[in-house]
Amino acid sequence: MFDKFHEECGVAGVYANEDAANLVYLSLYALQHRGQEGAGIAVSNRNEIATEKGMGLVADIFSQEKLDRLTGDIAIGHNRYATTGLSELQNTQPITVTINAGVMSLAHNGNIVNADEIKQELVKQGAIFNSSSDTEVVVHLIAKSKKEDLLDSIVTALSQLKGAFSLLLMTNDKLIGVRDPMGMRPLVLGKLKNGYILTSESCALDLIEATMVREIEPGEMVIIDDDGLKSIFPFEKTAPRPCVFEHIYFARPDSFIFGNSVYEVRKRLGVKLAEEDDVEADLVIPVPDSGVVATLGYSEKSGMAFQMGLMRNHYVGRTFIEPSQSIRHFGVKIKLNPVREVIEGKRVVVVDDSIVRGTTSRKIVKMLREAGAKEVHMRISSPPTAFPCFYGIDTPTRKELIASTHTIEETRKYITADSLHYLSIDGLMECVQSYDYCHACFSGAYPTMHHNGD
Numbered sequence: 434m435f436d437k438f439h440e441e442c443g444v445a446g447v448y449a450n451e452d453a454a455n456l457v458y459l460s461l462y463a464l465q466h467r468g469q470e471g472a473g474i475a476v477s478n479r480n481e482i483a484t485e486k487g488m489g490l491v492a493d494i495f496s497q498e499k500l501d502r503l504t505g506d507i508a509i510g511h512n513r514y515a516t517t518g519l520s521e522l523q524n525t526q527p528i529t530v531t532i533n534a535g536v537m538s539l540a541h542n543g544n545i546v547n548a549d550e551i552k553q554e555l556v557k558q559g560a561i562f563n564s565s566s567d568t569e570v571v572v573h574l575i576a577k578s579k580k581e582d583l584l585d586s587i588v589t590a591l592s593q594l595k596g597a598f599s600l601l602l603m604t605n606d607k608l609i610g611v612r613d614p615m616g617m618r619p620l621v622l623g624k625l626k627n628g629y630i631l632t633s634e635s636c637a638l639d640l641i642e643a644t645m646v647r648e649i650e651p652g653e654m655v656i657i658d659d660d661g662l663k664s665i666f667p668f669e670k671t672a673p674r675p676c677v678f679e680h681i682y683f684a685r686p687d688s689f690i691f692g693n694s695v696y697e698v699r700k701r702l703g704v705k706l707a708e709e710d711d712v713e714a715d716l717v718i719p720v721p722d723s724g725v726v727a728t729l730g731y732s733e734k735s736g737m738a739f740q741m742g743l744m745r746n747h748y749v750g751r752t753f754i755e756p757s758q759s760i761r762h763f764g765v766k767i768k769l770n771p772v773r774e775v776i777e778g779k780r781v782v783v784v785d786d787s788i789v790r791g792t793t794s795r796k797i798v799k800m801l802r803e804a805g806a807k808e809v810h811m812r813i814s815s816p817p818t819a820f821p822c823f824y825g826i827d828t829p830t831r832k833e834l835i836a837s838t839h840t841i842e843e844t845r846k847y848i849t850a851d852s853l854h855y856l857s858i859d860g861l862m863e864c865v866q867s868y869d870y871c872h873a874c875f876s877g878a879y880p881t882m883h884h885n886g887d
């Protein structure tokens with residue numbers, strides 16, 4: 434039952450700033466890498482909440498006209514990255530609803546593993562769902578808990594959830610941020626000249642010139658209103674298990690998450706990868722952009738020259754339409770092109786962060802050989818991705834994950850590389866020591882319930 438709808442997302446919320454919607458818009462722009470499918474912003478003018486949403490990229494959705502309609506000094510926003518078919522507007526967030534305790538907007542990053550179970554139960558009791566998003570389950574649970582106090586309702590609802598949630602909630606006069614007890618997805622707190630911001634990654638703070646205060650702790654809920662900022666830990670305590678793949682691939686290298694600089698972690702992964710390697714080659718090149726920082730580490734450690742042997746077109750969107758069927762399928766070529774002058778006649782090490790289905794690596798190896806590479810050695814700055822993620826990173830089922838169905842040697846043959854080496858799991862863990870990270874995608878050790886990944 435893994436053909437369910439899956440999300441990776443970015444969130445941002447601003448409190449007590451008259452430019453709230455504009456600041457959230459800029460934050461979503463900085464978080465575009467966390468979701469390109471659609472985005473939305475909801476803003477409170479302390480009486481009512483207005484929402485604008487759309488499909489596509491942040492800059493394309495929000496015209497000046499739309500932003501001008503979003504007046505108020507509290508706002509939350511969301512970037513969505515849905516990966517299985519369902520990409521309709523009704524699944525974009527924030528979701529704004531009126532419940533017993535008042536009007537409320539929600540924006541959610543992460544995946545709730547018991548959402549289906551809860552949803553079935555709610556439907557049996559007569560609940561109606563408008564979308565296939567997990568977040569609507571949260572809304573129903575909050576509405577149903579019928580506590581006088583909205584905060585009590587939120588705590589009661591969230592306590593029933595298993596899995597990952599970095600969640601922003603907005604009422605007429607409050608901004609609330611919550612991280613699930615395992616702290617799987619990031620959430621940071623920043624201070625603006627006027628007011629506060631909560632957002633997925635610190636790179637958003639830099640753009641809007643907010644100062645980073647700290648990360649929201651796993652299991653922490655912060656409530657920001659005119660009385661200031663209050664922090665509570667309302668959930669049963671459990672060991673934090675932040676997602677290691679945020680560091681490997683998903684977060685931006687200029688962000689600081691889970692107590693570490695993403696850049697520094699990624700560079701260490703490259704250093705480790707080189708320490709575990711003894712290949713002889715002339716140069717090392719990254720698969721841009723995902724492999725760049727690890728390649729710097731690899732180059733530094735191995736002494737091998739770093740070159741940009743592949744160039745990336747940064748303007749390829751997810752909606753690219755190939756112009757005609759008479760022109761052959763472009764595949765990865767539309768995004769990456771080798772630099773013949775760098776590659777020709779060389780023994781090349783090429784570094785990427787991960788192999789999922791193997792299609793990208795296979796095409797890259799072919800491309801490099803066509804550009805005259807004498808040898809192509811593929812290096813991956815994480816262990817083999819053999820298990821799907823249930824907590825918000827888009828990975829396919831086990832049968833589509835090449836590392837799940839093939840040995841490393843079989844994978845090497847498939848991608849037609851001269852050699853293939855992955856970072857070891859111990860090596861990975863040495864690079865990220867501050868927490869006992871979730872590494873289920875590599876180890877199958879899921880921190881919630883038993884999943885077999887099928």
Ligand code: AMP
Nearest residue numbers: 723787788789790791792793794826827
């Ligand atoms: P594949 O062709 O299926 O093996 O995909 C591998 C490529 O996808 C690598 O270049 C990765 O950087 C990238 N990648 C890995 N995980 C994800 C993800 N969750 N979402 C989008 N791209 C990813």
